[in-house]
Amino acid sequence: MRAGSILVLAAFALAGFNALAPSPQPPATRRNILLITLDTTRADRMGFLGSTRGLTPSLDAFARTAVVFTHAYAQAPITTVSHATILTGTFPPFHHVNDFGSPLPASVPYLPALLRDAGYRTAAFVGSLILDPRNGTAPGFDRGFDVYDAGFRLRRPGDDRYQTVERRGEEVTARAGQWLASAGGGPWFLWVHLYDPHDPYDPPSDLKKRFTAAPYDGEIAAVDRAAGHLIAAAGATTFVAVAADHGEALGDHGEDTHGMFLYEAELHVPLIVRVPGLSTPGSRISSRVRLADLAPTLVEAAGVAVPPAMQGESLVRLKPDATDADRPAYAETEYPRRAFGWSPLTAWRADRFLYVRAPKPELYDLIADPNAGRNLAAGRPRIVDGMQRELDEFIRKSGGAARATGRESTIDPDLARRLAALGYVSGSTPPASGVDAKDRIALANALHAAQMEVDDGAFERAIPLLEKVTASEPNVKLAQLQLGVSRAHQKQYARAVQPLKKATALDPEDMFAHYELGVALYETGDLKTAAGHFEIVASRMPKWADARYSLGSVYARIDRVPDAGRELRAALDLEPRHFRANLLLGRILTLQGDPQRALPYLQTAADVQPSNAEARQFLADAVSRVKK
Ligand SMILES: [Zn+2]
CATH class of the missing domain: 1.25.40 (Serine Threonine Protein Phosphatase 5, Tetratricopeptide repeat)
Known part of the structure; x- marks a missing residue:
């Protein structure tokens, strides 16, 4: 049998099956499903996609038992956005999860909910606060899960990263393994998210030495090992899909990490699917496919009806190696606007081209120029026009339905505070300034590096980076806020006041900025103004105990003792x-x-x-x- 023909077989099998049994398959005969998502994992580090670095022996072995999609694309370089796409089978203009903290609308089809309705037991084990629905930035992601193992918390100075905001893959896998051991006969759906390759790059101790010079590669080796253990534990008859949510720029087009750009380094991702009994081991599909196609594939493979609202197309019907089977791939990032007020970007991959809609539009011929190094936009206006028309048409057609959840109206102030403390943007979106992210990428890198220093409690190293960012981009709230917080942590309260004032002016709804400004003013002795900011916070976030305490303590010092007593009691009612x-x-x-x-x-x-x-x-x- 020709390599790559499995999905044709699968299509026949399922078509025949559907014709015979239009009603859903009874739960007892359903296969178990394991979905592994690898955060921040570049396609070019995978042995099964041609890497010679030797990082992925487990996944390479698994790939030989499965179908490899050599040209799979993420729809966004942001964890929550991409996972929303993976788990809903819809595109970002439809599911409206366009950044950290955007709630997943209840009206959008959701893989775990569909499978649970079909009789599956469902569990999620995630590796980061970023995908924590309760304490982190992924509200609504626990819908349809019987178990959603997260429970992360913000990291305070001195806390271990792996006890607070992140878990290593081996621990996530061990927790998932325990659930698997007690899951019984099934059917079950297990989603495991391995966060390790996300920066900071810090391989586990036994891999550190081997990867001193390339710690990112060490993280890839770590998730390979963890994924291998899971796949083995899941058993040979389980449907297994492995995908990355996005890649990592590592300097490509000037970006250090991910989030800003939509090139191959950020969006070309590994994707492997194994459907035992239907897939030909070792097949390879070279047509371009999208992560939005994964959920409908798993739903169909499970014998469950694919809801019409799912926008991805099942990969089951994809003809192997057909030259005309490429699917156009949409991608977007709101991050430049949310973080900096710069123009958001959208991208359209169709035929041999990549078109990036930006203030300065970009067009690349990915066959002749796979690294997107020569922008053809100026010389190929007809192709640019055509790509732009297709992109507009796609957005018009795929947007719509779930529009109920405007982010600004639903963002929870407590979530906003946690987001800000994490260094993510929250609150109101600044209007796009028309600045092209590619012209200012060095500043974005500097802000990201500063956030990592803040996260590590290295405020003295964060401050000069943040001073550089705020000097050239004074209207970036996040930079002003982090500069104020960092100076306050260094007890430079008087110098913290100005950037915190600027942050509250840029976003009057940012209660965390008001709170930090109140603290800095209190410490400099400007008690009346401090009280004003704490009053704003206490009125808008009455359930934040620290804010009530702070207001009480400033009242006590300006001789408003009865008011102080009231606020302190309110804080104690809460905590x-x-x-x-x-x-x-x-x-x-x-x-x-x-x-x-x-x-x-x-x-x-x-x-x-x-x-x-x-x-x-x-x-x-x-x-x-x-x-x-
Ligand atoms: Zn991610």
Whole structure:
């Protein structure tokens, strides 16, 4: 049998099957499904796609049992956007998840929900806060999952990255393996997300030495190993799909990481699918396909009806090696606008061309120029016009239905705060300025590098980078905010005020910026202005205990003691063991001559931080006053 003919066979088998049994297959006969997504994984690091670096022995072995799609494309270089596409089988203009924190609309078809409705047990194990529906930036992604293993939290200075914002692939795999061991006969659908190749590049200890010079490659080797363990654990009869959500630029077109550009380095991704009994081991399909095609493929392979709202096309029907089977691939990134107020980008891959819609449009012949090095746009206006028309037509046709969730109206202020603390943009989208990201990519790199330093608590290294960014792009809220936060962490409160003021001016809805400004003003002694900013935060985010505490503490210092008591009690209603709120309220009551009422608060403070001298001293003072 010819290599590559499996999907034709699969098509016949499924067509025949559907004709015989139009109603869904009964759950007992359904196959288990394992979906592995590799974050930030470049296609050119895969042995099965021609890499000679030797990073992927497990995936290479798996590829020999499966179908490899050699020209698969992501629809966005952003984790949440791309995963929304993978899991819904729809394009970004339809699912409207266009950045971190955009909620996944309930109306969009969703692979786990479809499979659960069809009798599957469903579980997700993700490797990053970025895909945490509750504490992170992926609200709505847990729909249809019986188990969604995330539970990440923000990292404070001194915290271990792998105990807070991220888990290594081996740990994610171990957790998923435990679930698998208890999953019984099935059918089950398991999605495992391996985050390791995302920067910072920090391979696990046993691979560190081998990859000192190329730590990104070390992360690829780590996910290869983790994926191999999972595939083995899933068993030989399980449907398995492995895909990357996007690649990594590593300097391509000047970008360090990903998010800004839509070239091959960011969007050409590995994709392997194994459908036992239907696939010819080792087949290769060279037609261009999209990650949006994966969900309908898995739904169809499971014998479940593909909902009409799914926009991707099942790969099951793809004719192998047909010269005319290329599917045009759409891609977008809102990140330049969300982060910088620059123009967003869209891309259209059709025939041999890549067209990038940008203030300065780009056209590349990917056959003659696979690295997209020679922009032909100026000399080929008719091709540019044609590509642009197709792109517009695609957006018009694929957009629409799920428009209910305008991001600005639904973003949760608490989520906005967490996003800001993570270094992601949140709140209102600045209008696009018409700046072309390719003209300012060095600044984007500098801001990203600064965020990584902030994340590591290396504020002294972040500050000069952020000063450089804010000097040339003063209207980037994120840069101003991070500069203010970094200076405040270095106790340069007076110097933190100006960038924080600028951040609140650029986005008056950013409560995190107001809060940080309040703290800086408080520390510089401008208590009245500090109170004003804390009042804004407390009124807009009344359930944020730290904000209520901060407002109470500033009231206490400007002789508004009853107001202070009210805010401190509000903080304690939200967080009964809030150390500073207990300490301050207890102290106020003591000084007001009511040490009896102060005692429980001071006792709690002393319990929460037994080694804190002030807590012990205030408690002892209250006790001695009660005795008098
Ligand atoms: Zn990603």
